[in-house]
Amino acid sequence: MTRPESTREPGPASRRPEEAVRWLEAVTDTALGRLSLEELLSELLVRVRSILGVDTAAILLREGEELVARVAKGLEEEVEAGVRIPIGRGFAGLVASEKRPIFIEDVDHSQVLNPILREKGVRSLLGVPLLFEGGVIGVLHVGTRRRRQFDRQDAQLLQVVADRIALGIEYERLYREAEETSRLKDEFLATISHELRTPLTPILVWVSQLRQRTFDPAHAARALDAIERSARMQARLVDDLLDVSRIIGGKLRLDLRPTELAWVIEAAIEAVRPAAAARDIRIETKLEPRVDVIRGDPERLQQVVWNLLSNAIKFTPEGGRVDVTLQRVDAHLELTVSDTGRGVAPGFLPHLFERFRQADASTTRAHGGLGLGLAIVRHITELHGGTVQAESEGEGKGTTFRVRFPRGVAIRGASEQERAPRGETFARAAPAPLGGLRLLVVDDEPDTCDVLEAVLRGAGAEVRACRSAAEAFAQLEIWWPDVLLCDIAMPGEDGYSLMRRIRAAQGRYGRALGAVALTARTRAEDREKALSAGFQLHVPKPIDGDDLLAVLARVARVAAS
Template identity: 50%
Template sequence: AGARLIGQPVEDIVDHDDTTLFDADSAARIAAQDREVIITGEPRTYENFSVATAAGHVRSYLSTKAPYRDATGRIVGVIGITRDVTERQRAEEERERLLAVAEEANRSKDQFLAVLSHELRTPLNAVIGWVGMLRSMSLDPAMSARALDAIDRNGRALAQLVSDLLDVSRIVSGKLRLDTRAINLVPVIEAALDAVRPTADAKSIQIQSVLDPRASPVLGDPDRLQQVVWNLVANAIKFTPASGQVRVSLRGVAARAEIVVADTGVGIDAQLMPYIFERFRQGDSSSTRAHGGLGLGLALVKHLTELHGGTVEADSLGEGKGATFIVRLPLMVSRVRSAPERGELAGTCVGPNARLAGLRVVVVDDDPDSLDMLSTLLRQQKAEVRMATSAAEALALVEDWLPHLVVADVEMPDEDGYSLVRRLRRLSPDRGGTTPTVAVTAYGRVEDRIRSVSAGFDLHLPKPVEPAELIAVVANLARRR
């Protein structure tokens, strides 16, 4: 039994003391315990963890020792029972490790929910506050314009927040899909810079760009790559003090396109650098933090870049010395035609001021506010609009009124939009069976779009819908009818 405990043959442990069976530190510890039992004359139980044997094994033991007495009662040695508890100790250590991980995850969850609550409530407070003033007070034109700007700005911030959360959810579940094609990176980067320029102007931050058109094409999803650049530049603007600079460059290096975003901002602490691309990781998540956000942007950058077969890295000389992010994407070997640049997309020639005079449109939504907003938007463009709050009501309107177009929500009680459009398609053409239909829905995943088109919708627009986009879609579909 003793041989099994120590992990050595019997002949190697018989007539040997602890100094030959264990390493010096372990042997000294065991000898000290034996002396304590002899001196006190009382039994003792000892937990000896990480005991190193002479054979090189590291074990854990639980020993119960008692004084050994001769016939006269004099203590002449120590007798004991020792059990190998190595596996039990390892299991306990693993349990403690997992408990610590769970507690840290729980703290991170609570911290994230607190930050999320703040990031949701802050723009909501502005929206609700300004709406209340517009409704109950007589604001002058300048103040009303200021209110509308604030509502629009905070509404878009909320939409971006929800979009980032959904993207992270898709990435974690492996359901994020790319619509890849050969693309020229220059217009993709320019579109991202145009989107963030107003924010930079508000802080008097100068954006400098040097874009080499020869660093193309790459095989990628232009919308997702624009999202990568937007996140990096928006992040740079956020952490750069007023009157600073953000430099964006595109260059070709060794069969790869490099997108470099550098700023003169607060820099990155060396302790944070290894975790900079982790989800929900922020340098400061306290209530006194100077910068908002959920800590999702850089995680999205990393995942989207890797989905394109690329890499991203961060560098900073330290706090107060700015930061540099480099995205590397593989260049395509053959230069096939790039994806259409902005303004070249077919079927989008109708601008935001398109007039819909004379068009009959049925709008279907069970939410009164969404129904009212969509109907008002189309009526402002001179369309004739009739509203329905259910699939049955919408079908009756189609057969009775024969509209040019149906704009419908998907999620509705009793009968959803998918059922509505399937029933509509079963009608004969003279009863409205070929009426163009647009799904306007909060479901924005690729599989949701596929489901909408498979059910019979002509187009799928995820909420929040841009007014100009909806007007252009309605005008184009009606023209093709």
């Protein structure tokens, strides 16, 4: 029911300019909280036509170097036709490039690119830029069919609307980004929960079965293989998470030294060959001989190759092929890993190297993983001054990764003494006998102490274990070992403090002591702190038993020499 005319609130056209501005600000602030962007823009155009008494109103939003018609009143054909105006050309393009209001009193005597304006009989125009933080995100313009000379007051009112529109657009963008971030976070947390829990299932089930039943040697070996495989899978997931944490914090560091890329590639191929053989996937290599030695981190470079190969094997069907090449290309050394696998959809290709992004994150996906491997590949490659790119003609057509390192960082003619120590860097350690060695193990975790004692005694060493730094220091007073194997994070006194106390008191014992920090603290600064405290080596947990024996044997030899 319409109220009597005498009690109606005055319409916007009857308000003074200052009142109209305040009224419009109040209306738009309220609308921002309750309308979608499309509804907000449409509502504002209705109101601005009423305030300014104009026949047409339109909003064009920026896409690259063009303005695209998004919403219009009286010019709906602009939106339907998808009108595009280059920035810097025509009426709207000039408003955008000059970032200021522009008036046109007579369209017939001006450069107006949009033919629809003339078709609709628009005679006069006023346009203002949509600005956010100094950048142009679009243009708002109004028009009349009768000739009209717009003034500064009209421009002021229209700019108020433009500012609110820009705010609404940015509000929606931030809202959508927040929604997408929240969705990706939820997907990632669900994925990480799944991926970390999955390896635990065979470990727990097989351990339970081994306790309850006696298996024949073949079944027992199968159980142990499954337990080892699952444990290594979980360790790899944790390593990837830690690497990404270092990348985000800018703390991933390289240990640069002369490195043969061909050897790095061969070592990575040997590491993945069993997985490829299990699925009848051939790995073909073509490594150009005498490729330059470069200055790089061999372990991180091997991680790059391993991740690319593992990715290729994962997405290649049984009986497929993975090709690996290394060659000189212009001023670069180029590593190429190609597969005959499922390929990548064009829409996902730009996101391939983003953290936590997966082409299929659904519960029905065929392949596991956290979506971190390729992000790590890109970061390590870029730290070496290189680039990585992916190519795929589409799903079902395979994928090719190209990693390029500038030859400017290559070291030509490096002597054999300068080259990366192959055996120590990459080769899987052979079991080392520790007969006759005295080893002191210090770790506050009982299970860790027990398993270390068992492994070391099995290798022939004389072992004593302590659960705290204080107990270890007291043990040293009556029993001096050849090597100390010590945890870092322990209650009361940590491994750093214990090591400093031991080094300070070592002189009175008259015997050398080798020391290895075996710790879950794996950052570069943790390694530096361990070495500064007096440890000869910093070894991250977890470590393979055979590798540990090799490390201890080497440290014992160095300490005795």
